[in-house]
Amino acid sequence: MRLLIALILPWLTFFTIGRPIAGLVCLLLQITVLGWLPATLWAVYALSQYTTDQKIARAMQR
Template sequence: MLLAILLPPLSMIINGHILKGILCFILQVTLIGWIPAAIWAVVSRSQDLAEKRHQETLRVLAEQGRA
């Protein structure tokens, strides 16, 4: 989460969102745009984590259904 706040574009690129990372970098270049870029990166990271939890839950439920 700290990386998403300090270096939003790098955080997005590491999470596999290359185009979002480039757009975030362009936004961050302006001083005013750094705060929205950091917020965008944190929200994007949170959504990625929620999606992973959702996929894991579906996998566990599917395994229980087979048993």
Template structure:
């Protein structure tokens, strides 16, 4: 998560969001844009984590119902 705050564009690219990462990187270049870019990257990171937990829960439920 610290990586998402310090280098938001690269953080998004590493997680597979290339276009979002590029836009976030351009936003990060400006001093005023760094704060919204960091917030966006952290929100995206949290969303990816929630999606991962959701998939794991669904997989566990499918295994349990068999």
């Protein structure tokens, strides 16, 4: 679900993973038409890093 959000509303992805300042910067980038693609790529990358960090944290707790 977050991946779909990252593709449609990239700035919202950052708010769902707890990075509101990055979300605001991404929103400013997304406002420009040329910034939509970099904002989407940045959101997808940040989401993949977030899920990796969550997996590592779960593995360390075991």
